[in-house]
Amino acid sequence: MNLQETYCSLSAQVRSRSQNSAPPALLLAVSKTVEISDMLEVYQAGARDFGESRPQEMMRKAPLLPQDCCWHMIGHLQKNKVRQVLTYASWIHSVDSLELLERIETIAQQLNVRPKVLFEVNISGEQSKDGLQVTEVDEVLQFASHCSQVIPKGFMTMAPFDASDKELHEIFGSLRILRDQLEKKHQISLPELSMGMSHDYLIALEEGATIVRLGSSLFGERIYNKPV
Numbered sequence: 001m002n003l004q005e006t007y008c009s010l011s012a013q014v015r016s017r018s019q020n021s022a023p024p025a026l027l028l029a030v031s032k033t034v035e036i037s038d039m040l041e042v043y044q045a046g047a048r049d050f051g052e053s054r055p056q057e058m059m060r061k062a063p064l065l066p067q068d069c070c071w072h073m074i075g076h077l078q079k080n081k082v083r084q085v086l087t088y089a090s091w092i093h094s095v096d097s098l099e100l101l102e103r104i105e106t107i108a109q110q111l112n113v114r115p116k117v118l119f120e121v122n123i124s125g126e127q128s129k130d131g132l133q134v135t136e137v138d139e140v141l142q143f144a145s146h147c148s149q150v151i152p153k154g155f156m157t158m159a160p161f162d163a164s165d166k167e168l169h170e171i172f173g174s175l176r177i178l179r180d181q182l183e184k185k186h187q188i189s190l191p192e193l194s195m196g197m198s199h200d201y202l203i204a205l206e207e208g209a210t211i212v213r214l215g216s217s218l219f220g221e222r223i224y225n226k227p228v
């Protein structure tokens, strides 16, 4: 299969496996380390949403893709990179501290943009992972509810790479339940659940993912030492 065919078959699968909530889940094309020519291939097949994890790489690539692309920052974001990132990214999936959220709000005011943000939650409680602890989510949501620029949209999580299917169901299901509880408690709508990568997106969709972040299943294995 070429890239266009791969994109079409993956997006058909994501659509058919989405839970019956309309609209179907978004297939976010994770393009870190991927060359522009390959990104343009999937663009031709209909992809408009691209996810990058490094600000530098997004800055370099975004001007080279058509203007109707939508950029998602999915990787850990340092506060001193927020200004750069907000010039292109309309979504930030990786808000993992109150300080980062405050910084995004401040810069967004200066740039007069309205970024959509997802709060990254370390739902499995793993020590090594980025993300808010479940107990930290409340204060971040409280701050977000007073923001003029930032639009809170929902949550993101990454499951441990070695999790069993049973554990994946628990992790993704827990994020959905947490979301349901916090929507009620804070009286806000948090419709998006960004969860699932190439090896676990089918389970994430079963648990209600609204955005799946697919890199290697779409573009092939990443080659990190290749200059991009």
Ligand SMILES: *Cc1c(COP(=O)(O)O)cnc(C)c1O
Binding pocket: 030, 032, 053, 074, 075, 158, 197, 198, 199, 213, 214, 215, 216, 217
């Ligand atoms: C790289 C990356 C992905 C995509 O990973 P694949 O396993 O290649 O699909 C998804 N989410 C985040 C945060 C990533 O950094």
